[in-house]
Amino acid sequence: MKIRAGLGLFAAALLAGCSVLPESEPATLYRLPVAASQTPANNPLLGDKRLGVAAPEAGHLFSGNRIVVYPDRNVVNVYEGARWHEDAPALIQTRLIDALSQSGLFEGVSVDRLPSDLLLVSELRHFQSEYDRTPPMARIQLDVQLVDGKRQPIANETLIASARAASVEIPDVVDAFGEASDRLSAALVEWLANLSSDALESERLN
Template sequence: MSRLALIRPFALATLLGALSACTLLPEAEPIRVYLLPTADAPANQAAAPLQQALRIHTPHASRILAGPRIAVVPEGNQISSYQGARWGDAAPTLLRDRLIEQFRQSGPTPVSSDDSNLPADLELFSELRAFQSQYVDGRPQVLVRLDAQLVSAVDQRIIASRRFDIRQASEDPQLNNVVEAFGRASDELSQQLQRWIEQVAKSQPEQ
């Protein structure tokens, strides 16, 4: 028997042994991917529909809020994320799309995002300061904090600025219910921001 014929069975046995060893490694934990829940936007009767074209820019955010992780503050100043779960997109993008949907559902406002080059009269810039659940007296509460600036697209003049601070309690610590609270908080933020933009735009002198 040749030396090559002796080596081949040994090499095959070694390969099979390595493959069997791989099966002993623990399987990766499955990741649960969540959409940002939303309810149908109610018709806004408080102000006339926005006539100017509006471009909504993706909010700026810190590193931990800029990704798809679902942030949580379990206690004090410690910020973490829910293990084995994430948003379907980066949190600022989800919130931007929710704001755009608010305008589209409730009226004929010409609205676009910063992903397009569509012309606009007004631009909304913002910074996402908080988009997390945090525990208050042992119960989870979602906090969404957004610093917004409404800007004239013609000359980049800041027309108005405002901080929005939304808090929404979760029914219990289960992640599904926490995610629902994120949705309710985002809906409330979208409605408040829409009313603010329409009121500010209406108060501006016609060009």
């Protein structure tokens, strides 16, 4: 009975696209390509505020540093021998901080551990390569929420971005993740720049 149970768990792990065996060779570590420059933006309601950016929450699939791929329909897998150089939520947090700092929307942008007037919290819902056709597409979905100093919600949005890889090779897939990340960052900057006084509930910010 114990042997059968063990085999059942092993099969379930394989079906989930996760190997219970160690990788035969050290994995190559990848970082996101250097971010594209962000267009300066302005919102008078935010210009004198300091923003903290929290690392996104993420489920088990996207919380680590494995590069996730959907090779076919409902199949979930990871690229063998390749990993991000840090966990995916940390990658996204750094990307957002860089983009928002470049935009000039806020007086200052930093990690959420430092004092701030506003906080951007989020959940990473998608961060994978998808074989809807060949070559694959990098897809990112981030549900974001702007909250005040008391963690009261101010505004929220769902941001989705994608980019097609130049080939099936992992370096080209990584480049596609970088391009999709740039598009996601640009969409975030645009959303914040266009928030109205009603959406921002300006009485909370004064």
